[in-house]
Amino acid sequence: MSQVENETIGKRFIGCLIGMLLIAVAIYTVSHLLVKDPVSCPEGKTGMDPCGSADCSEDAGKLSWRNFARIDPRGRVRLRNPGEIDWYIGAQRAKTILEGIRDRTEAMDTIRRRIDENMEEMASLLLDRGPVDELAALIIAGQYEKARLQVNTVFSGQSVRDIRLIKTDLLELEQQLLQQCRDLEDMAPPLSCLFFWTSPTLSVIEVLFWSFFGVLTNLLVNSAEYLRKGNFAPVERWVAYTKLVYGPILSVVLVMAIINGFFEVESYQVRIWTLPLVGFIFGYAARRAANLVDKIIERFLGKAEKGIEQGPEAVAARRAAVVEEFKNALRPRNMEELKSQAKALARKMTEAGAEGKGGMQ
Incomplete structure (x- = not known):
């Protein structure tokens, strides 16, 4: 294939990437305008809440x-x-x-x-x-x-x-x-x-979008550079297409690993509002992100092998210790808490007795 043909294919490929990026940005923007972040209010403002009685x-x-x-x-x-x-x-x-x-x-x-x-x-x-x-x-x-x-x-x-x-x-x-x-x-x-989605459900969508933006940005930068130097290789397009698929997936996996404590990014405070930035970085460096996933899998499987060697007894002992900690947490720690629990118990017993008398009458 001649140099001119390679350049033509390269320009067409870059145009395709730009088109995909514009479409993705449009979808992302419209989604933010139409979809409300479904953050729940777990307790609500009831009569038991002294900080308000509104809905x-x-x-x-x-x-x-x-x-x-x-x-x-x-x-x-x-x-x-x-x-x-x-x-x-x-x-x-x-x-x-x-x-x-x-x-x-x-x-x-x-x-x-x-x-x-x-x-x-x-x-x-x-x-x-x-x-x-x-x-x-x-x-x-x-x-x-x-x-x-x-x-x-x-x-x-x-x-x-x-x-x-x-x-x-x-x-x-x-x-x-x-x-x-x-x-x-x-x-x-x-x-x-708070201009990103922050609910557990939609924050994953944020990571997918921004990691996709990261992959596209990386491909545009590298493709334009190769085209400028005159050594654009059309066969590399398929590598780019695969990056568009595995880049966002690996970004989500790595973000879930951070959330669940598999690893942390030292010196950088990763919070819910930084997930889009983290997703973009992982997407931009999709190949290095794949290496990170490989390391996580290697360590995880190594720990799994050790767990299998220890047997189920060690697991049962650890779970029993956790249950015991929960029981200790429920016990009153001072006289004030003891009085509070005693009054609550007495109130429940009184209510139960009143209900029992009402049922007998």
Whole structure:
């Protein structure tokens, strides 16, 4: 085949690549305009959520703190999965927020204990403890404002100073709870990075698209260079076509390996919003990505061989240890948690007894 024919085929091939790239970009852009990121709101804003009572649908299509944490009526925050916080928000940013939430939670516990002590002391002077127990129930439910409005009525005729102390502490709890909610609202990915799909489902599509862009960009750069030097080889087109297929697939495999902890990219913080960039890099260097996959497979199979040699006993022992850790995590760690679990159990037993009596009648 003559030099002129090679150049003609090369120019046609480059034109084909440019056409594919433009079509892919158009599909990608239209998809982002039409497809809403299906981010779920796992807990919702119910009556048990002190940070709002609106419908959870207002958070649809975007990541919010409810995907990573939950807050009980008293203002205590529990994390759903610490690893996801690092992945979606970033450890350093989340750490600052969580330290403030932790310190505030401890301060609120201290205030509640002080209120309990003052109320117990004042209740000893009353003939009927019923109103005091109702007031305590409001505080446990996190209804601090409602409880504060009832303090004067419950402890009518007692020391004005003691009443003022309880109301001041309840007002402080209101403000601390409000600040907890404000800090939780900040626990979300940086807005400047949220122009990509971030849900677990569509983030894979992001990787596929951007790795495809990476493969096409690499082929355009190399093909144009070969054509400029006059040594474009038409037979290499089939190598390029295969890259367009295996490049995106290998990129997804490598991204899944990063997500699942098979390896990490040292000195680079890979987060959910960097996956398109990572996918582009893997696609651009598709051949080197194939070498990475080979290394992962080699190490994985090596570990599998060792596991087979150890036998099922070692696996059973490790799983039993994990189950034991879960059991330990459920046990109360302090007197406050023990009291909370005891009250919850008593409430369930009371409700069950009431239902049983209702069924007998």
